[in-house]
Amino acid sequence: MSRFDTYFLMKTEDVEEYVQEKIHFFEDDVKLESKEIGDGNLNYVFRIKDTKSGKSIIVKQAGEALRISKEMKVSTDRGRIEAKILQTQNKYAHGLVPKVYLYDGVMCAIIMEDMIGHTMMRTGLMNHEIYPKFAEHITTFMVNTLLPTTDVVMNHKEKKELVKQFINPDLCEITEDLVYSEPYIDYNHRNNVFPPVADFVQKELYEDKQLHLEVAKLKFDFMNNAQALIHGDLHTGSIFINKEHTFIFDPEFAFYGPIGYDVGNVIANMFFTWCNGYATIENKEKREKFCNWAIDTIEEIVDKFIAKFKVKFRESAADIMAKREGFLDWYLGNILADTAGVAGLESIRRTVGMANVKDITTILDQDKRTMVEKMVITLAKNYIINREKFNTGADYRKAINEVIELYS
Template sequence: MSRFDSYFLMKANDVPEYVREKLSFFPKDAKLECKEIGDGNLNYVFRVEDIDTKKTLIVKQAGEVTRISADMKLSTDRGRIEAKILGIQNKYAPGLVPEVYLYDEVMCAMIMEDMIGHTMMRTGLLKHEKYPNFAEDITTFMVNSLLLTTDVVMGHKEKKENVKSFINPDLCEISEDLVYSEPFIDYNKRNNVFPPNADFVKRELYEDNALHLEAAKLKFEFMNNAQSLIHGDLHTGSIFINQNHTYVFDPEFAFYGPMGYDVGNVIANMFFAWCHGDATIEDEAEKADFCGWVLDTIEEIVDKFIAKFKVAFKENVTDTMAKTEGFLEWYLGTVLADTAGIAGLESIRRTVGMANVKDITTIPDEKKRARAERIVITLAKDYIMNRTSFKCGADYRKAIETAVAKIN
């Protein structure tokens, strides 16, 4: 009888024993050290290291409540969903997600490859590091993992079985509340509004009924369009990276939804990096270099996604009607409109909602932070209200430049 035969929330000193029991990854006599390294809101992440060989692995356990609020209770089944989707994503985008060694349904824990030699992308961007291969890697990941899990490519019965397997109501509800609802109508009184911008937020978000209508349309698109197996939380905190390689991880919000949700999240979070660099880099040449790279990368992500999507569609389409002339252009157009809309929603919720981003909150100068938030909100409203007009990377660059000029 093992003490791991029934669920409990592990501490760091429990994990080495757990790993020894579940895997033969380390020698039996290995001296193991464990540290909790997670900084997310939902789970507990531990790194286990062999002190002598420096060999490591990661254990990730799902808790029954969130780390930001004990009142937000969640099904631990999200761990199963995450382990399963990592396997699917590794099939379609090999090498761009970490390998899963084991998923334990009792402890709701996953043992996986340690992304050693990589840094959490948000952490690197806060240091104003540039990643030349990111646009290439992330667009390959998104096109392959998203398009290849749609009805365009998959057998329709198989796809419907996938939809059933990835129903994820607890985490979807978090997105429905924190992304699509509360930032616009603070009915749960959980928003984090920076006091110098309180009046701006009230006028531009809480009192803009036309914006509420478009957010509502996007919310019901999110809830009802089982288009693709999406990551569901694809921000720079869900990416580990170095100068040569990218890993995408942490897909516990995965379910069948609109694929533009993932693409829009990436775009929004890249712009947060621009805001931090613009507000905190004192040397003008250094600022121009980093912020210019961010804008180039946003543009490159959109254009590479479009180009790769078209190629992959033509190579993989199986549905007879989807082969109809003009369908690809229409279908991609809906994805691009969703992308812009989601970029706006993610931008707003990370600025005024319950879960803010360090890119903004660590700007030390209050006036510069207030300015950054106003730029983000102004840009986000453009994304949402005019989402069908964002058809290429240059459209995003132009919108960013317009928003910056308007706030200046």
């Protein structure tokens, strides 16, 4: 009988014993140390390390309540979903996701590869590091994991079985509330609005009925479009990176949803990168270099995604009707429109919603923070309302430059 035969929320002193009992990764007589390193809103993440050799491993355990709100209860089954999708993604994009050594359904814990030599991307970006290969890596990951899990490529019955396996109602509900509803109608009174922009938010978000209609359309597409097995929370806090390599992890929000949700999240978070650099880098030359790279990367992500998607579609499309002339352009056009819409949604919810983004909240100069928050919201509204006009990377660059010129 093991004490790990019944679920409890582990602490650092528990995970060393847990790893030694569950898998043979360390020698029996090693001296281990553990540290809780999670900074997300949902889970508890521990690094267990052999103090002599430096060998290490990660344990990620799902708690029964959100770390940001003990009142918000969520199913611990998300751990199973995360372990399974990491294994699936490793099949399609080998080397771009960490290896899973074990999923324990009792303790709702994953034992997985430690991404040694990599930094959480948001942390690196807030230190104004430039990652020249990121656009290449993230677009390969998205195209290679998303398109193969659609009806375009998969056997339709097999795909429907996967839809059942990855139903994720608790975490989808969080997205439906925090991304698609509350930032526009603060009915649960959980929004975190920076006081200097409160009047701006009232007018531009809470009172804009046209915006509400377009967000409602996007919300119901998110809830009903079981297009592909998406990551569901693909932002710079879900990526570990260095100059040469990228790891994508943390997919507990995964389910069958619209492809544009993942792509749009990446784009929105890269503009947060620009905002932080613009507001906090004092050296003009360094600021221009970093901020130009951020905008270049947004353009590059869009264009590389389009190019790679077209190639892979032509190589792998299996459905007979998907091969009809004009279908690829129609299918990709819908994805691109949804991408822009989601880029807007993610931009707004991370600025005024419950889970604000550190790129913005750590800007100490109140005037600069006020300015970039207005930039983000204005740009986001353009993405949402005019989403069908964002078809190339150049379209994003133009919109970003217009909002920069407007406020700076």
